[in-house]
Amino acid sequence: MSSISLRTITKSFGDAMVLDGVDLDIKDGKFVTLVGPSGCGKSTLLRILAGLEATDAGTVTIGKRDVTQTRPSLRNLAMVFQSYALYPHLSVAQNMLTPLLMRDLTKTQRLPVIGPLISRAKRKALTAQVDAVAQTLKITELLTRKPGQLSGGQRQRVALGRAMVRNPVAFLMDEPLSNLDAALRVHMRSELTELHRRLKTTFVYVTHDQAEALTMSDRMAVMMGGKILQFGRPDDIYRDPNSLAVARFVGSPAINTLSSEIDEQGTLTVLGESMGRFSGLSQQSVVVGIRPEHLTLSKTGRFGGMVKHRENLGSDVFLHLVVDGHADVVVVRATPAHAPALAAQVRFTMSSDHLLIFGADGQRLRAEHTTSKVAV
Ligand SMILES: Nc1ncnc2c1ncn2[C@@H]1O[C@H](COP(=O)(O)OP(=O)(O)OP(=O)(O)O)[C@@H](O)[C@H]1O
Ligand SMILES: [Mg+2]
Known part of the structure; x- marks a missing residue:
């Protein structure tokens, strides 16, 4: 392990x-993203984990082994870079085989002419390894091509293949999809998660890109x-951020943040409307975070605003509203069939179950709602 x-x-x-x-603790076999x-x-x-950069202080442990001072090649990690770093003059097969030859053959066995003669069996085994990985990644028909004859996505797969043949204890990837166009990037996301599921490495x-994470x-x-501000399951971080910085960074469109007040009784007022009482909170100015999907257009809603901008994503329309007397712009999700026009006056409700309250220092205030939970 x-x-x-x-x-x-x-x-x-x-x-x-x-x-x-x-x-940071990463359990064996997990898919962990570092995002920010x-x-x-x-x-x-990531480079410190790989051993490509020295740390000033602290330790890196893989399994039970302290590798802080260990050379990158002895850590048995495979790094996949944004630039792919393929050898342009070598075929795909040679690109994948070379790291294996470097690792598994002696200096003499790597010599030209004589080397292949004295290491035939070993080379055959390594070539079989390359073929097996090529099959997994569905790049068998590309093995004889040079990197220059491949598309971005294919190059990405070859770079992955070159990492996979070494059978590393972990794959380290630095923005491996950022050179691909948007559609291919989305496709490769699912390929990578699928590959992770199969390899269990x-x-x-x-x-x-928070969406990727x-x-x-x-x-x-x-x-x-x-610093790592928060580490956890993507769902938990989205629903239950510890700080305003995390809440703002995760989610698209961004979470609504509204300057709000808590009075001496613990009553929270958002956009001029009372949202009920919260226990354990003293009188103070706070920031309330609420995601666009937790605001709902409704003729009888307590809040009113004017549509200043419509962001049409096809499946959803996000309405940017100006609320009378308030500086904060509020983004509400609507379905295209029911999305009001620009400059329309609308009303909306706010689900008090989904309010996130942050103190002046940006840290989450975890307060209990003491009045009955209502959508107002
Ligand atoms: N070798 C270096 N010498 C001096 N400063 C460096 C060096 N490498 C990184 N930095 C600085 O350290 C900071 C962190 O860099 P790093 O590359 O880790 O950021 P990142 O989170 O990967 O950013 P990005 O998303 O843009 O890739 C940056 O301010 C960068 O300029
Ligand atoms: Mg970077």
Whole structure:
């Protein structure tokens, strides 16, 4: 079993602290994504795990082995890069075979002319390994081509194949789909999750795309400013974020955030309307988060607004509403058949079950709703 454990990983480049004591435990066989905005330290963390970058402090453990000081080639991890890093002058088959030859043959066996003669059996076994992986990835008919003769998606599969032949304890992937067009990217997402299901090997996957993290992973780590803000199942992170930063980063369109007040009785007022009482909260200004799907257009709704912008996604229309007397714009999901026109006056309800309350420091305030739960 090869679980991966990162402990208080710290890294600075010059004066800039890029990783600030990161802890992460990845169970064997899981698909984990590291997700966060550009520059938050995702690639650096992955490179430290791979051994391509040294950590200033902290430890990297794979299985029971402390590999913090171990060379990348001895960690038995396979890295798949955004650029694929294929050898352009070698065929697909040779691209996949070369890392195996480097690992499994002696120096003499790798010599030209004489090498192949004295290592025939071994080479045959390794070629069979390449053929088996090619079959799994459905790239057998591409084996004789050069990378330049492949589409982006095919190149991606070859890069994966080259990683797979080595039978690594984990695959480390840094934005492997970002060079593909939108349709192919969505297709490759499902191919990768399907591949993970079959291989049952640990995947550590870096992306800045929260949709990719939500759709693909068993667990996601949301990183910002060199820290992991939250680690958990995608569903839990979406529904139950610990902080405003995580709530805002995850979900598209973004969660609505509304400046709100709690009075001395614990009554929460959002957009000028009382949302009932919450226990354990003192009088203070808070930010209330509510996802667009938890606001519903309704003629009898307590809240009113004017349609300022319509975002038509085909299956849904997201309406951006201006609410009288309030600065926050509210986004409401509507079905295309019932979506009002631009500049229309509409009314909507807010499900008080789905309100997320955040304090002035951006941390979640976990309060109990003490009045009966009603949609108002
Ligand atoms: N070798 C380096 N020397 C100096 N600064 C570096 C080096 N590598 C990374 N950085 C800086 O460290 C920070 C984190 O970089 P990193 O590549 O880990 O970000 P990232 O989260 O992968 O971002 P992206 O989504 O854009 O790939 C950035 O500010 C980057 O400029
Ligand atoms: Mg990166």
